[in-house]
Amino acid sequence: MNEPTSLDRNPPRWRRLETSAGDAGGSHAAAEGVEPLPLLASPVALPISRLLRSCALSRRTSSAEPWAQSPSAACCCPQPTHSSSPMERLKSAVPAELRRAVGEGAAADLPSTTSRLLAFLEALPLFRQVIGELTDTELALCRKDKGRAAELKGKGNACFSKREFEQALGFYSQALRYFPISPDGTDASLIATLYVNRASTMHKLGLLEECLRDCDRAISVSPNYAKAWYRRGMVNASFKNYSSSIHDLEVALSMEVTSSGKSNIEQELKLILQKHQNVNEVGTSSSNCINADMQHTEQQPKVILECTSTPNKGRGMTSPNDISPASLIHAEDPLAVIILKSCRDTHCHYCFSEAPADVVFCTSCTIPIYCSNRCQEKAIGQMSCNQNTRLESNNNVVDIAKLSVTSTKSKTPDSKQIAEHRHECGGVHWAAVLPADIVLAGRIMAQYIEKQLLAGKRSTISGPNLDLVHHYDQDSSASKFESHIYATVLLLCLQSYYKSGVTWAEDSLSQLVLLICQIKVNSIAIVHMKSMDGGKVLTKGFSGFSGAFMCSVEQVRVAQAIYMSGSFFNHSCRPNIHAYFHSRTLILRSTEYIKAGSPIELSYGPQVGEMDLPERQKSLRENYYFSCGCSSCSVLSLSDLVMNSFCCPQSNCLGAVSELIHHRHKENFVHVSIGESDVCTLSLPDVSKFDEDIVKVGKLFFKSDTMFNIDPGFCMSCRSQLDFSSAVAMSDRATSKINRLKELPSLDNVPEVLVAEALQSLEQIEKLRHPYSKALAQAHDTIAEAFAKVGDQEQARKHCEASIKILEKLYHPRHITIAHELIKLVSIELSMGDGASAAAAFARADAIFSLYYGPDVKRILPYVDALRRTVSERVKRGWS
Numbered sequence: 059m060n061e062p063t064s065l066d067r068n069p070p071r072w073r074r075l076e077t078s079a080g081d082a083g084g085s086h087a088a089a090e091g092v093e094p095l096p097l098l099a100s101p102v103a104l105p106i107s108r109l110l111r112s113c114a115l116s117r118r119t120s121s122a123e124p125w126a127q128s129p130s131a132a133c134c135c136p137q138p139t140h141s142s143s144p145m146e147r148l149k150s151a152v153p154a155e156l157r158r159a160v161g162e163g164a165a166a167d168l169p170s171t172t173s174r175l176l177a178f179l180e181a182l183p184l185f186r187q188v189i190g191e192l193t194d195t196e197l198a199l200c201r202k203d204k205g206r207a208a209e210l211k212g213k214g215n216a217c218f219s220k221r222e223f224e225q226a227l228g229f230y231s232q233a234l235r236y237f238p239i240s241p242d243g244t245d246a247s248l249i250a251t252l253y254v255n256r257a258s259t260m261h262k263l264g265l266l267e268e269c270l271r272d273c274d275r276a277i278s279v280s281p282n283y284a285k286a287w288y289r290r291g292m293v294n295a296s297f298k299n300y301s302s303s304i305h306d307l308e309v310a311l312s313m314e315v316t317s318s319g320k321s322n323i324e325q326e327l328k329l330i331l332q333k334h335q336n337v338n339e340v341g342t343s344s345s346n347c348i349n350a351d352m353q354h355t356e357q358q359p360k361v362i363l364e365c366t367s368t369p370n371k372g373r374g375m376t377s378p379n380d381i382s383p384a385s386l387i388h389a390e391d392p393l394a395v396i397i398l399k400s401c402r403d404t405h406c407h408y409c410f411s412e413a414p415a416d417v418v419f420c421t422s423c424t425i426p427i428y429c430s431n432r433c434q435e436k437a438i439g440q441m442s443c444n445q446n447t448r449l450e451s452n453n454n455v456v457d458i459a460k461l462s463v464t465s466t467k468s469k470t471p472d473s474k475q476i477a478e479h480r481h482e483c484g485g486v487h488w489a490a491v492l493p494a495d496i497v498l499a500g501r502i503m504a505q506y507i508e509k510q511l512l513a514g515k516r517s518t519i520s521g522p523n524l525d526l527v528h529h530y531d532q533d534s535s536a537s538k539f540e541s542h543i544y545a546t547v548l549l550l551c552l553q554s555y556y557k558s559g560v561t562w563a564e565d566s567l568s569q570l571v572l573l574i575c576q577i578k579v580n581s582i583a584i585v586h587m588k589s590m591d592g593g594k595v596l597t598k599g600f601s602g603f604s605g606a607f608m609c610s611v612e613q614v615r616v617a618q619a620i621y622m623s624g625s626f627f628n629h630s631c632r633p634n635i636h637a638y639f640h641s642r643t644l645i646l647r648s649t650e651y652i653k654a655g656s657p658i659e660l661s662y663g664p665q666v667g668e669m670d671l672p673e674r675q676k677s678l679r680e681n682y683y684f685s686c687g688c689s690s691c692s693v694l695s696l697s698d699l700v701m702n703s704f705c706c707p708q709s710n711c712l713g714a715v716s717e718l719i720h721h722r723h724k725e726n727f728v729h730v731s732i733g734e735s736d737v738c739t740l741s742l743p744d745v746s747k748f749d750e751d752i753v754k755v756g757k758l759f760f761k762s763d764t765m766f767n768i769d770p771g772f773c774m775s776c777r778s779q780l781d782f783s784s785a786v787a788m789s790d791r792a793t794s795k796i797n798r799l800k801e802l803p804s805l806d807n808v809p810e811v812l813v814a815e816a817l818q819s820l821e822q823i824e825k826l827r828h829p830y831s832k833a834l835a836q837a838h839d840t841i842a843e844a845f846a847k848v849g850d851q852e853q854a855r856k857h858c859e860a861s862i863k864i865l866e867k868l869y870h871p872r873h874i875t876i877a878h879e880l881i882k883l884v885s886i887e888l889s890m891g892d893g894a895s896a897a898a899a900f901a902r903a904d905a906i907f908s909l910y911y912g913p914d915v916k917r918i919l920p921y922v923d924a925l926r927r928t929v930s931e932r933v934k935r936g937w938s
């Protein structure tokens with residue numbers, strides 16, 4: 059039910075860093091990681107996560123870091139989530155007085171607080187030990203390791219012989235991860251063998267395209283390897299791509315030296331030649347990149363944007379022209395980006411899509427994985443060839459002079475040429491250990507340093523000095539102290555990498571602390587769609603659709619990025635633009651008509667309809683350090699009044715009863731507060747522009763011009779009193795009974811008694827909760843889903859429609875949440891054979907999706923196209 063519409067900026071650090079369930083940010087962070095949506099994208103047949111995890115030696119994906127397993131590292135490396143971790147010990151070693159000075163200092167005091175802390179830490183043996191272990195490639199667990207690779211390959215072979223193909227695949231992938239790539243190509247045949255072994259395993263598992271890509275890789279590293287040609291011939295035959303198959307097998311035959319091998323190939327060739335004569339070719343082309351279409355199909359934005367200063371939000375974006383709905387406002391690649399730890403073994407580190415079974419790895423360390431050679435090449439950058447020797451020799455000293463000479467000869471400095479994680483690469487494991495936003499700060503620093511060096515500027519390095527807002531002074535003492543500690547550790551890691559190649563300015567540490575604070579306020583969570591159970595039904599276009607399904611899509615936070623221009627867009631709880639991602643590119647699109655000169659604003663997470671006013675304000679204050687001054691937080695709205703409210707005890711009163719205190723000021727203001735703290739001031743809306751509902755819900759605000767209070771538990775329309783706490787308790791009990799339906803492992807055999815109980819609970823909620831409350835919408839939604847799955851589509855439709863009606867009040871009728879709900883309704887109506895209603899609901903949903911995604915709908919929500927085809931087929935067939 060939650061909506062994935064917002065641009066998720068920067069959720070609270072600890073949740074953001076290590077949890078596996080993520081989301082698009084802000085207080086979206088509260089629903090970390092995933093947001094249930096009704097639909098799905100096409101699933102990967104065998105997710106790499108499963109394959110890598112099926113292997114005993116796989117890298118762990120959560121907060122448990124690889125270095126924690128190392129006997130040598132166990133003693134000292136920082137472990138951010140563990141109370142007795144070295145980082146915690148480091149923090150507690152700092153004297154209270156110094157800690158207080160850091161925590162109480164303002165931004166202007168940074169030169170003094172950072173240098174005092176640095177002086178203290180540098181003299182601390184524990185600190186030197188931590189830095190040593192983080193940066194020493196010999197101690198590190200992220201370096202390539204031929205012995206380990208051989209061991210993993212052996213395990214893969216053993217599993218293959220036992221026909222345990224999934225496990226074999228996991229081991230072969232891990233072996234490739236650890237296998238060192240020597241610059242002179244001496245181990246090419248070993249790598250080719252690994253690719254061919256993995257290809258054979260994938261062939262057995264029916265992963266044909268993946269198999270073909272691995273064969274291509276084996277051939278490209280070792281063109282004379284007969285087995286690679288043979289395997290490619292066989293997989294091409296599986297694709298019925300017979301001429302290619304025959305060609306490959308003929309090449310294999312010419313290269314094979316053993317007579318048994320030759321006769322085997324001859325036999326296969328004979329069979330395939332026969333088939334070739336009988337069958338027309340279908341075939342597939344071999345591609346080394348599953349994300350070949352990384353470029354936007356749409357043209358660059360034509361909207362002119364201006365950055366202007368606003369009285370209460372700082373800088374913000376506007377346009378001198380009117381903007382029509384669904385216009386492409388802005389598209390931007392990040393200045394720097396980092397994958398979240400929860401996705402490190404499951405998603406490509408370049409494009410952030412879910413990694414396929416034939417994942418490829420960084421050539422120099424064991425951290426990044428890529429979905430394709432293309433992403434690997436893009437991430438490594440065009441200059442990586444200059445770096446291989448250094449990285450392979452495990453020598454952590456970068457030859458800056460050589461780098462400058464070789465690179466500046468032909469190229470102007472461009473961040474795209476710089477390997478994204480080169481400074482973290484080669485085996486050091488600070489990149490794997492430090493929190494994601496600290497590693498992101500490191501990437502921005504490294505990019506800045508290398509640009510300076512490439513440009514031949516040998517000036518003393520201070521910091522990138524990004525022109526971005528930060529709220530250091532408003533930060534808590536604990537957070538300031540933590541930023542200091544991390545900045546110091548990071549600086550020492552960077553110094554260790556650049557050694558004498560770089561001279562550091564005195565204020566570099568202060569700059570780094572500020573950079574970390576800028577990242578907190580300005581970084582954006584990149585989210586991608588993830589298909590859930592039942593997804594195949596939709597992407598297959600309903601051809602074999604039996605009616606018993608309700609699919610879902612999750613929105614998963616995969617990475618954290620800094621977009622320079624994207625950082626100038628302010629937040630609104632009712633945004634007029636929508637943010638989404640194509641690979642790592644941020645795309646902003648208008649969702650309504652925007653008048654020239656009006657603020658162009660997106661949501662950082664909290665939105666009207668999803669959270670009420672105090673929740674939104676709290677979230678924005680906690681996560682972004684500002685009190686929201688958007689228009690929706692300045693005017694009393696129906697959604698905020700009713701969302702979490704209860705019914706008036708008077709049966710024919712539509713008044714809302716909430717736990718908030720509402721104080722009506724005589725000058726047409728309403729102060730809203732929970733208890734003493736959080737107070738928000740709202741003006742009364744222009745009633746002529748609102749429908750009758752809001753007046754009915756809060757009659758007292760509109761019918762009176764004197765000052766008064768409405769206390770928690772009193773109706774805002776007639777002042778009748780409700781036993782609020784018992785209403786809350788009863789409503790919560792009823793909700794949890796309904797939610798039991800969600801917990802069932804399968805809805806194929808739902809006990810009737812459970813459904814009956816859920817319906818009784820719904821009746822109770824209807825009596826207790828306000829008719830426009832979110833709890834009621836959610837109850838209807840859960841019950842609709844249960845009925846759809848057990849096959850009672852009539853009931854499913856009734857409850858789905860009821861849920862949509864409420865959500866239209868809470869959000870607005872053209873909000874993306876409504877579109878997702880409408881898709882559920884379409885699937886129900888299709889399964890009822892009601893093509894006309896399905897077509898009408900689909901048209902409404904499609905119009906909203908087009909508004910939010912423009913021509914990108916197909917790519918972001920592939921099922922929408924499948925549904926479109928199904929709906930029109932059904933209508934054509936006259937099902938209506």
Ligand SMILES: C[S@@+](CC[C@H](N)C(=O)[O-])C[C@H]1O[C@@H](n2cnc3c(N)ncnc32)[C@H](O)[C@@H]1O
Pocket residue numbers: 370371372373374526527529579580625626627628629630682683684685686687688
């Ligand atoms: C990503 S920056 C946006 C650009 C920023 N206004 C600037 O001057 O650079 C986020 C910061 O802008 C301000 N801001 C954004 N939206 C706001 C809002 N709705 N109300 C008040 N301040 C806002 C806050 O200071 C917030 O921390």
